[in-house]
Amino acid sequence: MKKESKLADFTILSLKNVTKRFGGVTAVDDVSFSIHSGKVVSLIGPNGAGKTTLFNCITGMAYSETGSIYFTDTLLNRLSPYQITGKGIARTFQTIRLFKHMTVLENVLVGAHSITRGNLLNALLVPRWLKAEEKRVRTHANQLLEFFGLSGKSHMLAHNLSYGHQKKLEIARALAANPKLLLLDEPAAGMNAKEKEELLKLICSIRDRGVTILLIEHDMKVVMPISNHVVVLDYGKKIAEGTPKEIQNHPQVIEAYLGKRNA
């Protein structure tokens, strides 16, 4: 299953000395690492290690005072979330944040917001190119739904979907923006073994489409088989980085998860 995409290998995202403080708490402390294109990189660590905060810093939802975050060669630090999405980074959320009272299809259509350009004036006048764009984006959304096995549910309201389907829809919505980098925040949380296996296959096929993936996950059964690279955070600090094998035997990682041997 572990396989790298055949795309050219370059650094798609690099973090340098990123720090984020909330009052006296340093949620992310001087973290640096970089992600190569076409890989699946996992971000692991105990609860409260600062993984989601780091995601928020990358996507512009939290502002990191110090350090720099580069997406290929664009500095992301001062950009708003919507601008960052426009650059080609999409994310899902730890707790599901679908547009509950919109249909499944509409959720994906909103996801495609950054790759369409209809505005107020031409929404009123509906020129021919807009009709074509609308048709194109609907086809795009329907294809995505089919890929995720949700095509039969496109007219259901998002909040009436089962939990597993909602999780899938979140990924579909993020992918609708045709991102180059996809951030998944605990996609396997609350899933059973069968669903997790399905998710693994899904992540692999997303990677094979040429999308680089940064994954937050607790379940090592999910992390280990698909990750090319693993970054470990603990109390906001990066404590280790390497291949899954290296991480599994890393003394500091074991300590962070299980405590000291002689304590």
Added chain:
Amino acid sequence: MKKRTGDPTEEKKFRKLRALNKSVIPEYFYRGSIDSRSKRAGMTRVLLGALKSSSASLPESFKISLLLVVIFTLPFFDKNPYHIDIMVTAGIFMLLASGLNVIVGFAGILNLGYAAFYAMGAYTYALVNLHLGVPFWAGLWVSGFVTALFGILLALPAFRLSGDYLAIVTLGFGEIVRITLNNLDRITGGPNGLLGIQHPALHFSSYQYQFGVRSEPYYFLVFSLVVIVVFFLKRLESSRLGRAWVAIREDELAASCMGVDLGWAKLSAFGIGGFIAGIAGCVFAAKQGTVSPDSFDFVVSVMILAMVVLGGLGNIWGALLGAFMLNLLPEFLRGFDIYRMLFFGIAMILIMLLRPQGILGERRHKEEFHSQSSR
């Protein structure tokens, strides 16, 4: 003859409902036997079902054209000027409810000062007409754009605030506008308002048609505007921007992560809402021939909001229905004399209890129902 018993599932449903409501609704409410009730329920269900399926089988375009024919031929059958006059007011409030629906229903921004926009539209036309002699048809655009600009100005704090806090800001804005109009004597005429505003007129080469003080021409004018506004709102609703608005209503943060520029989207919602209130105000001023601050009270803001909520937040047809009902209901209740407003309040409470999602509810819920039942 075998005694007919109710459908067992129906009966179960009813029992469940009864258990659910027991705490709120007293026992005597259920005095009829379950049997006869469920039979009745079955009959109404069949009737309703027949009505629904027959109306569902008709294409939407046919239903709309039927509605249009009814609306635009009404003054030819109903010659009662009182009826037509009430319909004109209802039409103006249909415009207002449609405009507020964009802000509150689509974008989910609670606006408690919408009457201020209405006032802006009315006073803008009054001032440009009195001082510059701008005719009604141009004034309609001027009012629309000036009010849209004002809406955008109010939207600026909306960048930083949300929810209850923003509602307070809009409330304050509404009061500021009303109090300013009341006290800026030299320009707005203070509590007396402005008098002698020109009524609209139509020119056909040499012939001139004056709208005057009769209600009929305004009836056709206002409902033409309603049709135009609904037409464009329908387009907006299914557009990229319309979806972005609803996404903001559902989850602002997630929307921004999907690439929605929150500031611009909110600004355009206020702009559109302002424009529609502007033209409604302009029509109001032109019809009355006079404007004064007490037409734009806080109560007016609340009533417009009630129309939107009552009809179904985020439903274009719902806003129209809500405006229609809340304008006509007090007229039907005139028989109750001084208790009229009491019954009006009770009617509103009942509607909200029975249909918390509004009379028509959200369009999407129905869409979902239809797609499921057809499968």
